[in-house]
Amino acid sequence: MTDTSENAITIRGVTKIFGDDPQTALAMLRDGKSKAEVQAETGQVVGLDAVSLDIARGQIFVVMGLSGSGKSTLIRHVNRLIEPTAGDIFVGGENVLAMSAEELRAFRRKSVAMVFQKFGLLPHRSVIDNVAYGLEVRGVGRRERREAAAKWIETVGLAGYEDARPRQLSGGQQQRVGLARALALDTDIVLMDEAFSALDPLIRSGMQDQLLELQKTLNKTILFITHDFDEALKIGNRIAVLKDGSVQQVGKPEDIVLRPANEHIEEFVRDVNKARAIHVRSIMETGETELCEQAVSMDARCEDVLPLFADHKWVGVLDQSGQQIGRVTARQVIGALARHG
Amino acid sequence: MDDGLNWVVREWGDGFEAAAYPLLALLKAIEDLLIATPWWLIIVILVGIAWLASRRWQLPALVLGALLFLGVMDLWKDAMATMALMLAATLTAIVLSIPTGVWMSRSARVRQTITPLLDLMQTLPSFVYLIPSVMIFGPGKIPALIATIVYAAPPLVRLTDLGLRSVDPAVMEASRAFGTNPRQRLLGVQIPLALPTILAGINQTTMMALSMVVIASMIGAGGLGYQVLQGIGRLEVSRGLFAGLGIVALAIIFDRTTQAFGRRLQGRIGLVETRT
Numbered sequence: 001m002t003d004t005s006e007n008a009i010t011i012r013g014v015t016k017i018f019g020d021d022p023q024t025a026l027a028m029l030r031d032g033k034s035k036a037e038v039q040a041e042t043g044q045v046v047g048l049d050a051v052s053l054d055i056a057r058g059q060i061f062v063v064m065g066l067s068g069s070g071k072s073t074l075i076r077h078v079n080r081l082i083e084p085t086a087g088d089i090f091v092g093g094e095n096v097l098a099m100s101a102e103e104l105r106a107f108r109r110k111s112v113a114m115v116f117q118k119f120g121l122l123p124h125r126s127v128i129d130n131v132a133y134g135l136e137v138r139g140v141g142r143r144e145r146r147e148a149a150a151k152w153i154e155t156v157g158l159a160g161y162e163d164a165r166p167r168q169l170s171g172g173q174q175q176r177v178g179l180a181r182a183l184a185l186d187t188d189i190v191l192m193d194e195a196f197s198a199l200d201p202l203i204r205s206g207m208q209d210q211l212l213e214l215q216k217t218l219n220k221t222i223l224f225i226t227h228d229f230d231e232a233l234k235i236g237n238r239i240a241v242l243k244d245g246s247v248q249q250v251g252k253p254e255d256i257v258l259r260p261a262n263e264h265i266e267e268f269v270r271d272v273n274k275a276r277a278i279h280v281r282s283i284m285e286t287g288e289t290e291l292c293e294q295a296v297s298m299d300a301r302c303e304d305v306l307p308l309f310a311d312h313k314w315v316g317v318l319d320q321s322g323q324q325i326g327r328v329t330a331r332q333v334i335g336a337l338a339r340h341g
Numbered sequence: 342m343d344d345g346l347n348w349v350v351r352e353w354g355d356g357f358e359a360a361a362y363p364l365l366a367l368l369k370a371i372e373d374l375l376i377a378t379p380w381w382l383i384i385v386i387l388v389g390i391a392w393l394a395s396r397r398w399q400l401p402a403l404v405l406g407a408l409l410f411l412g413v414m415d416l417w418k419d420a421m422a423t424m425a426l427m428l429a430a431t432l433t434a435i436v437l438s439i440p441t442g443v444w445m446s447r448s449a450r451v452r453q454t455i456t457p458l459l460d461l462m463q464t465l466p467s468f469v470y471l472i473p474s475v476m477i478f479g480p481g482k483i484p485a486l487i488a489t490i491v492y493a494a495p496p497l498v499r500l501t502d503l504g505l506r507s508v509d510p511a512v513m514e515a516s517r518a519f520g521t522n523p524r525q526r527l528l529g530v531q532i533p534l535a536l537p538t539i540l541a542g543i544n545q546t547t548m549m550a551l552s553m554v555v556i557a558s559m560i561g562a563g564g565l566g567y568q569v570l571q572g573i574g575r576l577e578v579s580r581g582l583f584a585g586l587g588i589v590a591l592a593i594i595f596d597r598t599t600q601a602f603g604r605r606l607q608g609r610i611g612l613v614e615t616r617t
Contacts, residue, residue, distance in 0.1 A: 079518055108520030120515025124533045124610035134519045185519075 007090070008189055008221035009055040009078055014087030016073055016245075019044030022085045035244050047073040049246040050087070055238075057188070060215060060222045062236035064229060064268075070245035071225045072117075075193050078223060079112045080104055091189065109138045113182035117194035119174045121166040127177050128153060128162040134185040145184075152180040156210070172203035179207075183214070192224045196231065208235055229268045233257070233277040241265055254282045258336070274337050275303035283336045284317050284326035292316035292327050302333050309333075350476050361483045364433060368486055372425035380417055384408050387594060394601035403597060407590035416565060416587040423554050423564035424591060430486055430550040434494040435543060442501025442539075443527065452502065459495040467492055467556055475560050485562035489553045496545035504538025505531045537607045544599040551592050565591075 017025045017038075025044035028037070035046040048070045055061045065071040076082040077089055080096055089096040091111060099107055113134060121130050128149050129136075135145035153162055156176040166174055175195060182190050196204045212235060215222065226232055232239050233253045241248040241256065241264075249261035257277040260266040281298045294308050295316035305315050309330040316324045375383065384405065391404040411420045445452045467488055474484040508531050516530045532539075558566030565587045572581025 081514060081518060105520040105522060108518060110520075112518075114515070114518040116511060116515055116518075118511040120511045120518075122512060122516075122530060137519050137521050137525065191518075 006056070007054045008057045008092060009053070009061075009223065010088075010090040011051055011053040011055075011074075011077070012088040012090075014048055014051045014074070014077055014084045014089060016047040016070070016077070016082065017044050017085045018047050026085055046245050048077075048084070049244070051242075051245070051247055053240055053247065053250065055221060055223060057221050058219045059237040060211075060224055060235050062224045062226060062232040062239045063242055064226055064232040064236075064239055065242035066227055068244075069242040071227075071242050072193055073245075074242065075191050075223060075225050078189075078191055079108050079114065109134070109185075111187055112189045112191055113185040113187045114191040115175070115178045115182045115193065115195040117197055119166070119171075119178045119198075121174060121177055121181075123166055126163045126165060127158065127169070130166060130177055131180045131184050133181060138185070148184050149180070152184045153177075155183070155214070156180045170203075172199050172207065175199060175207065179211075183218070187220075189221045189223070192222060194225050194227065197226065197228065204231070211235060229272050230276070233272065241268070254278045258282070273303070275306065275333075276301055278302045278336055280305055280315075280328050280333070281317055281326065283332050284328045285332065286326040289314075289316070289324065289327045291324055295324060298325065302337060305333060306330075346473055346476065354477055357477050358479075358483070361478060361487065364429070364486055365483050367432070368425060368429040368482055371428050372422055375421040375425050376418065380412060383421075387598075391594075391598050391601070394598050394605065396605075400597055400601055404594050407594050410590050411587055414583045414587065416568070416584060419563070419565045419568055419584070420587055420591060422562075423551070423566065423588065426482070426486060426489060426554060426557065426562055426564060427547060427550040427591070427595070430489040430493055430553075431543065431547050433486075433490050434497055434546050434550075437490075438494045438497035438542070438546070439501050439539065442498045442542075443505060445498065445502040446505035446531075455498070459498055462491050463495045467553065471556070471560060480561040482562055484560050485557035488560075489550050489557055492553050493546045493549040496549065497539070497542035500542030500545065501535070501539050504535030504542075507538070508534045534610060537603050537610070540599060540603040540606060544596060544603065547595045547599065548592060551588060551595070554588060 015026060015029065017029075019025060019042070021042065022044060025038050025042050025046065028042065029035075029046065029049060033041075035049060038044060038046055051070075051074060053061075053063075063071045063074060073082055077084055078091060078096070080089070080099070084097070091107075094107070094111075096104075096107065122133065125133070128146060131149035131153055132140075132145040135148060136142075140148075150162060153159060156179055158173060158176050158180070161169065161173065166177060169177065175198070178195070182192075196207050199207060208231060211222075224232075224235060236253055238250065239253055239256055240250040241261075243264050249256055249265055251259075254277060256265060257269050257272065257274055260269050278301060279298070280296065280300050280302060283302075292312065292314045294312045294314075295318050296305055296308070298317055298319050300317070305328060308315050314327045314329055317326045317328065319325045387408060388401045388405050391401040392398075394400065411417055441455065445455055470491060471484060471488050474487050478484045478487070505527075512530060512534070513526065516526050521529065554562065554564060554566035555569050556566070558564060558570055565584045568584030569581050569588070572578065572584060
């Protein structure tokens, strides 16, 4: 048995089969039949096939996959909006599948908040009452919950819109309401199901920046679903790639860019902006190096150092305390970018 | 079968009558209230409701015109009797239909059982169930009221069920994800969002109840329908025509007012004017 208390979320061998006879299909899957074979023979659709993930506390964990890969099904297992056919799910050490209906409702009210692709706002309520909705369900008094909601509305930059109706807002503003509604619950875990996918590229990029900025102070565990590889690379501390309901690769963004596990992932990597994905610290020359005139932090990515090579041959890499831990040259950066070009 | 019915009437007739007594009491109370209320107060109330529903001058003017027509044609008392029958039938239908619609929306099996029953209630010629109900209750207001309810309730049941089921699944899922129980979802999300559809059902119910008044008056409901029947019986074209127009006037008042309420409600919850 794996230790589940270390992780925020632990998913073990979760399989989901859609159809009226999941057990037959499950037995076939366990005999090694493929998803297509199972569907052809039984008409049952395999949504997830033995997915296991360990999601550590305080990180943004991105599940990336194309439509039909099962990513939205997967995220709904964490708060049991969907019941798995087989497998185990632990959140904060608690066995989610063992909860009674009442325990599950308490768990949803207190431990996980969720942001939806289609926003899921209540059209008949004002913005502030939407943001306060989770607290209202939790039983927080009107005054207290509206105060909390007002604070979060301001944090996401919607001050002044408290009494507007959701339909009066643009898509980006509506999703800010959705985000504020989830954050107002102050849960350790936030589930984000394609939260930014319905937004225009520019708005989306702004929302990503805002999420990263908020995460610096909030330190929540965020499970983020997306079909956009660039988005995954930008916000993910770790990324899992899902295809046809099974996990293809799990790792840090640069692991996936530099060492794609299979052809499917290589296809994604080919079109991606690698300069944004690769951290300089993963390609730097380490050991005793002489101090460089120009240096960047260890969180810098290749795109950040490229302009510096115009005037400098070497660029140093510093750790949090300002100590130089390595250095890179233009040659190393270009080499890393070209390797999978 | 006829013998069986006779036996039911003999043995249980009193019991049925006692069971239907609350309905009669409701009808009586509404009718007495409407007749005791001075005519100008009723005009003020109905015109006021029309204004609240539409916030424009056109609808209140229409309602005022319709009510004045009833007064000028000396149909006021009959109109109040008809209105009482319609209101009693509609109120009873609301009390019965909305919970039935909620129940149907939650279970496919319940829906499969009740839908054919509703079809039957709507298509069976009303005379078919008027005869046995007259036999059980005797001629008078109760069978008229029951026949009106049977005929007028189905659309409200159907539209309640439809409205609750067509609430955006994304909103329902979000509500579920926040840990609501089924009652919180019903009262906090489904019913508010289905309200325009439910109101359309109430509108249909009032219209169908009004369309039953002539048939209902055959078994003693009185009111405008009775005037129409007398007009037919005595070949007094004008009496039948004006009483008939009186029914239309009532229909216009209630139809337009409930529709205006529905539109305002839709605007409030953002079902109209949505940017797609």
